Amino acid sequence: MSTPAPFLIIAVDGGAASGKSTVARALAERFHLLHADTGAYYRSVTFALLRAGVPPDEAQAVEAALPQLSLETLVEGNAARLAIAGAAPQPGDLRSKEVTERVSRFAALPAVRHFLLEFQRGQAEVARGHGFAGLIMEGRDIGSAIFPQADLKLFLTADPAIRAHRRAAEGVADAVAERDRLDATRESSPMTCPPGAKVIDSSHLSQEEVVAHLGLLVNEARRTKSGPA
Numbered sequence: 270m271s272t273p274a275p276f277l278i279i280a281v282d283g284g285a286a287s288g289k290s291t292v293a294r295a296l297a298e299r300f301h302l303l304h305a306d307t308g309a310y311y312r313s314v315t316f317a318l319l320r321a322g323v324p325p326d327e328a329q330a331v332e333a334a335l336p337q338l339s340l341e342t343l344v345e346g347n348a349a350r351l352a353i354a355g356a357a358p359q360p361g362d363l364r365s366k367e368v369t370e371r372v373s374r375f376a377a378l379p380a381v382r383h384f385l386l387e388f389q390r391g392q393a394e395v396a397r398g399h400g401f402a403g404l405i406m407e408g409r410d411i412g413s414a415i416f417p418q419a420d421l422k423l424f425l426t427a428d429p430a431i432r433a434h435r436r437a438a439e440g441v442a443d444a445v446a447e448r449d450r451l452d453a454t455r456e457s458s459p460m461t462c463p464p465g466a467k468v469i470d471s472s473h474l475s476q477e478e479v480v481a482h483l484g485l486l487v488n489e490a491r492r493t494k495s496g497p498a
Contacts, residue, residue, distance in 0.1 A: 274402055274491060274495070275495055276396075276397060276402065277302070277402065277404070277421065277487070277490060277491060277494065278393055278403060278404050278406070278419045278420050279296070279302065279403065279404070279405040279406070279419060279420065279422075279423065279490070280406060280411035280412035280415070280416050280419040280422045280423065280463070280466075281293050281406065281407040281408075281423045281425065282407070282409055282411050282412050282413070282422070282423070282424050282425070282461075282462070282463065282466065283407075283409070283423075283425035283426055284409075284426065284427075286427070286432035287425040287426055287427050287432060287471065288425050288427065288471045288476070288479060289308075289407040289408075289425050290306055290308075290407060291476055292476070292479050292483055293306070293405050293407045294348075295476070295480045296405055296480065296484065296487060297347045297348075298347060299480075299484060300403065300405075300484075300487055301347070301401055301402045301403075302396070302403045302405040303344070303347055303348075303349050303395065303399065303401040303403070303404050303405070304347055304348050304349065304405050304406075304407075305348075305349045305405070305406040305407070306348075306407055307385070307389055307406060307407065307408035307409075307411065308372075308408060308409075309350070309351065309363055310351045310385055310388070310389065311372050311375065311376045311381070311385070312358075312363040312364075312372050313351045313353060313357070313358050313363060314335075314338065314351075314353075314375065314381060314384070314385065315371055315375045315376075316358045316362050316363060316365075316368050317338055317358070318331060318334055318338075319367060319371065321334055321337075325371050325374035325375045325378070328378055328380065331375070331378055331380060331381065332378075335380060335381065335384045338353050338354075338384075339353065339355075340352070340353060340385075340388050341355070342391075342392065342395050344395065347401070349392050351388070378457070379457040382410075382457045382458050386415070389406065389408075389411075389415050390416070392404055392406060393416075403420075410458040410459070410461075411463075412424070413461055417463065420490050420493075420494055421467070421486060421487060422463050422465055422466035422467065423467050423469065423483060423486070424462040424463070424467070424468045425469050425471055425479075426469070426470050426471070426472075427471045427472040428472045431472050467486055469482065469483070
């Protein structure tokens with residue numbers, strides 16, 4: 270009788286347009302993992318706050334508005350989407366210029382990070398409850414703050430000019446270097462390469478090459494957690 274594969278928690282961190290989402294989605298598909306894009310979670314909260322007329326430079330107003338946002342998880346395929354009041358914002362809303370320009374400012378607020386902390390950690394139980402083999406969560410503080418004991422920590426990086434080109438190719442105006450600066454210097458849970466993370470520079474690698482390499486690391490983490498044969 271074969272032993273069931275262990276439940277894995279995989280943390281994927283890195284700057285804007287470093288390739289996190291692309292490889293996380295590919296690994297989720299390959300290994301039957303639930304994929305959680307926390308950047309989309311922060312964009313969803315940013316969208317909701319802006320729609321409520323709350324600007325990021327009024328911390329007290331933000332703190333007062335957050336409890337009014339009812340969060341829940343919608344599992345669509347192998348993706349965990351954040352729904353507010355029962356509805357998940359559309360991708361076009363999340364990638365709008367207004368949200369892109371303000372999401373790092375909202376994300377820098379301790380009240381916003383605290384508000385999303387337990388929701389993000391709760392995605393592991395969502396994954397277990399839906400029968401997934403694990404959770405792969407991407408963001409900027411996953412391995413350092415959300416799941417510091419993750420079974421596998423990955424940190425993706427790439428040359429800023431290449432990352433800016435990737436965003437432009439997607440039709441998105443995104444000052445990746447400035448967003449990285451804001452995310453790396455914020456007081457609450459700054460973006461950092463967590464201890465023990467495997468660092469992958471995707472500047473001159475194809476998507477297939479990155480996914481293939483990371484697939485080997487996932488299999489290694491699975492074998493390690495399974496213990497001796």
